Amino acid sequence: MTCLACSPLAAQVRVKKPDRGTYQAPGSAAETTGDWELYPDDSPQLSRIQIDEVIYDDMEVASDAEGDGLQVVDAPGGLQLRALGEVAGANSQPSNAQIVRPVSAMSVHPNSSANGALMGGARIIQSTGSSHRGRVLRKTSGTVTMMEQPTFVGETIIGSSTPTSFQGPGCGMEGPGCGIEGCGCGFDVGCGLEGPGCGLDSYGCDSCGYGGCDGMCGPSSGPCGAICVDPNRWFGSAELMIMFRKGDRLPPLVTTDTAPDTGSLDTGTVLAGNDSVLKDSTVGGRLTLGLWLDNHQCRSLVFRGWVAGDEKYSFGADQRTFDVLAIPFFNVATDAEDSNVVVFPNAPADPAINGRFGAVGVDAYSELYGGDISVRQFWRGGLGTTFDVLYGYQYMRLSEGLNISSSSTLTEGTDAGNYISIRDSFEATNEFHGAQFGLAGRYREGCWSFNWLAKAAFGNVRRTADRQGSTTVGPPDTPQDGGLFVDPDTNEGTFTSDTFGWVPELDVNLGWHRFSNFDVTIGYHLMAMTDAIQVSGIFDRRINDTNNVLPSPAMRDSTFYVQGIHFGLSYIH
The missing domain is CATH 2.40.128 (Lipocalin)
Known part of the structure; x- marks a missing residue:
């Protein structure tokens, strides 16, 4: 069964999670980089990995961070991560890996909790240098997280053999199912869509959905204090x-x-x-x-x-x-x-x-x-x-x-x-x-x-x-x-x-x-x-x-x- 993982519309779908331990065998249509594969938004080939925590962070990128070589990526297409099959070595992927939707607003917290090493192979926004190591990188509205060369062990993303916390839409993940469910918002992106146009939902759900008014009232056009005309803000019957x-x-x-x-x-x-x-x-x-x-x-x-x-x-x-x-x-x-x-x-x-x-x-x-x-x-x-x-x-x-x-x-x-x-x-x-x-x-x-x-x-x-x-x-x-x-x-x-x-x-x-x-x-x-x-x-x-x-x-x-x-x-x- 195919999972929508990157489409913004998929963030508004609320369906049941599959059973824990479900795994989809890898295909061969993706371009492989190290131990992972990167797919475009429309790829039907998705597998499953579980990430510890996903939360929203709407703060601006600090000016000193931009001076450290951070480059904003405009209008991202989004990423979908496809886990490989079992690989020999210390960073082999488990067979019960789960999938998560990489969202259009994420940040990566490099840390030195594992073996005292700093992450060097993962980045949010596009990094052109290494001076950002050890600091918290936050997103500007409209950017997307891009991960380089991670492998997946258990429920932790590893970059260059170093643990990295993965943060995105404002919430923690609850369980290893095919989707996100957290921030107390009942947000559940899962499998089980039954045809085009089905299962999309916003009204009455109060989900931690995406869209909103970033394009109309976000940082690029002033504070979101006024009523926004973005249709994603309105619902009715x-x-x-x-x-x-x-x-x-x-x-x-x-x-x-x-x-x-x-x-x-x-x-x-x-x-x-x-x-x-x-x-x-x-x-x-x-x-x-x-x-x-x-x-x-x-x-x-x-x-x-x-x-x-x-x-x-x-x-x-x-x-x-x-x-x-x-x-x-x-x-x-x-x-x-x-x-x-x-x-x-x-x-x-x-x-x-x-x-x-x-x-x-x-x-x-x-x-x-x-x-x-x-x-x-x-x-x-x-x-x-x-x-x-x-x-x-x-x-x-x-x-x-x-x-x-x-x-x-x-x-x-x-x-x-x-x-x-x-x-x-x-x-x-x-x-x-x-x-x-x-x-x-x-x-x-x-x-x-x-x-x-x-x-x-x-x-x-x-x-x-x-x-x-x-x-x-x-x-x-x-x-x-x-x-x-x-x-x-x-x-x-x-x-x-x-x-x-x-x-x-x-x-x-x-x-x-x-x-x-x-x-x-x-x-x-x-x-x-x-x-x-x-x-x-x-x-x-x-x-x-x-x-x-x-x-x-x-x-x-x-x-x-x-x-x-x-x-x-x-x-x-």
Whole structure:
């Protein structure tokens, strides 16, 4: 199985390591120098050696070092080291040698720990003299390590029979597998790539990847303090979301009956209300935009904005569809069920109730959206898996409303032709502001990836209940205060309260690397808001209270949730 070892893109591949001890026999297509072979980037012939330590070092080459004969190598092609088979002698190579990717930013620490000798046959940047011996050579952005005439014994690079520590991308190596895994960044360049364009990954991995902004914001163009426009710094996704709300169970709102009964709950049949509404699927969307905050891709800033789409419910009827239409309520004055009759047939069905025609309508809606911004910091990873911790700010808004309107005109009796129109409006709004903490993870295997997010935000939930009522009688039109369920003396107006609440969230998705730099994703999400109010929590059907206490202005809260599936396209690099 071929390993990508030098390509910068390979630094973003996260796959499983092969078993320890795997060895690939040498070929004969390479140019041999001493006991090692040098290959170009596109060579498929790679074997495996293990190096003790690899760390990043972004420091400039000291001016005195340049005076010692160091020469910067611009736009390096990168090296790949191919170990030979067993060679007789003290510096023979073991059969369980492993491979490592030489990166485009490395340094070599010559030391005298072995036999007191200094390294003379290895160099970073291109050395034209020997005055650099014994000093630490550091890289300038864009340079590459070039090793001359090393042989490999165990897990140490030897130059001229002298131990040399090998340093590169900011981390230690963990294990002898086919790739790098270290700096606590879950960086794993390994084998097992399954075709061109597969397995390349950046978003959500927080890996110690390469690329970054060296070309745009590096030392050659100033400090990297500003936001860089390098596309390797950015990632994101756009998703279509099909969402299902918890819904709300409304009280009985419209009834019908058979005359002479008047549609009270004792005898009537409910046409609207007394059931859960606002729970059908809606189409929304989510946009995610992220920025890597360091060249190692260990920390990122992620913004998400989403909208669930509006959910609506409506009902309408008039005298053409029903002989009796009424709005039921509980009459506190009589301590019994009662109704406001809107449509009723002419007498003599019930001489106590004049005939009338009219119409009644019910409209309800639900709006839901939110967003968050967080910093994601790598925690741990390995074998193609990464775990990030995240912290930041979250906002969520839920607004639901209900309108009940009726119009009725008398058709007989001394008041024939008189009419009355009544309207009641209820709106419940919840706004959450708080801090969020959680975990995010990712696992990639070839062209497939699995991502998950589990977090919870805690903070303030501001609940606002707005109740408005109006009544018009005529002719002529004469407005009156209040409606049927909204009393200006008890519950009409705007009421606000604040409470502590939670917003937990779970999100999982499966990704397929279908296009270059893009994953096609499908997943499931669940989000909730505790201590939220809905229309049913601010609606009181108890009216006609002579003590002016009911209907009540109180707010009853509960936990609201929304869930669904999403389909998207994720940009990675």
